[in-house]
Amino acid sequence: MSSTNGNKIERDEYPTPIPTVEALLSKLTLKHNDTFLEPCRGSRNIFDRIDLPEEQKFWAEINEGVDYLNTSFSQKDVIITNPPFSLTIEFLRKSLSELAPNGTLAYLQRVNFLGSKCRVDFWAEIGFPNKTPVIIPRPRFVNGGSDSCEYMWMIWDKGNRFEIERGISHLISK
Numbered sequence: 077m078s079s080t081n082g083n084k085i086e087r088d089e090y091p092t093p094i095p096t097v098e099a100l101l102s103k104l105t106l107k108h109n110d111t112f113l114e115p116c117r118g119s120r121n122i123f124d125r126i127d128l129p130e131e132q133k134f135w136a137e138i139n140e141g142v143d144y145l146n147t148s149f150s151q152k153d154v155i156i157t158n159p160p161f162s163l164t165i166e167f168l169r170k171s172l173s174e175l176a177p178n179g180t181l182a183y184l185q186r187v188n189f190l191g192s193k194c195r196v197d198f199w200a201e202i203g204f205p206n207k208t209p210v211i212i213p214r215p216r217f218v219n220g221g222s223d224s225c226e227y228m229w230m231i232w233d234k235g236n237r238f239e240i241e242r243g244i245s246h247l248i249s250k
Contacts, residue, residue, distance in 0.1 A: 090217040091119040092158040092184055099211070099249035100156070100182065100229055101125055103239045110153040110237075113174065115144040115167055122156055144170065151176045153235065158184040165198055172202060172232070180237040184215075187226040207231035207240045209247035 106112075106128060114123045117137040126133060134152065136144035145166055153176045159167040164185060175181050187210060189195070211227045229247065231238055240247070 090158070092121045093215045093217065093249070094121055095249035096184070096211055096215045096227075097121050097125055099247050100209075103247070104154075104180075105237050105239070106154065107235075107237075111176075112154045112156070113149055113152040113171075115155065115157045115171060116159055118158070122158070126154075126156075149174050152179065154180050154237065156182045161186070161189075164189065165195070168202065175232070176235075178235040179232075180235045181232040182238070183230045185228060185230050187228050189230075203232075205230040205232050206242050207233055207238060207245070208243065209240050209245045212246050212248050215249070 106126070109132075110128060111132050111134065112126050112128050113134045113136075114126075115136050117123045117135040117140070123133065123135055134149060136142040136147055136149075138144070145163070151174055155171045155175055157167070157171075164183070168183065171181055171183070187208075190199075190204070190208070208228045208230055211229070214223075214225070215227050217223075228244075231240065233240075
């Protein structure tokens with residue numbers, strides 16, 4: 077996700093810590109007929125914890141030859157991922173276009189992603205997420221370390237699947 081020393085991991089591969097995933101999913105209620113997509117399956121820390129039949133789960137993972145930005149998916153009810161930070165805008169645009177009308181989208185992101193001057197037009201175009209729980213404590217992405225950034229889940233919850241307050245709240249991972 078972030079580096080305070082300038083050493084960035086290739087392709088922004090920062091696996092989502094399992095406690096961060098479990099804290100989010102503990103607030104998620106899936107419907108029996110929901111379809112799920114993870115655009116960056118990576119180490120499967122999110123994908124494998126989604127409680128739906130395999131035929132209702134879809135994924136992309138560039139390291140497995142499926143590039144999300146160049147692969148078409150039909151509309152999905154739930155999309156959750158930890159996108160490469162450098163491509164978050166492109167991923168969000170695509171995910172929002174593939175989200176069902178009553179769908180739910182959750183992206184792991186740094187809190188300061190919301191406040192960047194260079195994204196003002198982007199936010200005007202797509203609208204802010206309606207739920208943004210800040211993750212406490214900070215996730216530890218690589219080798220058990222953390223950085224100086226706060227993280228959140230950016231959630232567009234048109235389907236009311238997350239039991240999380242609207243606006244900014246906290247999500248405590250164990």
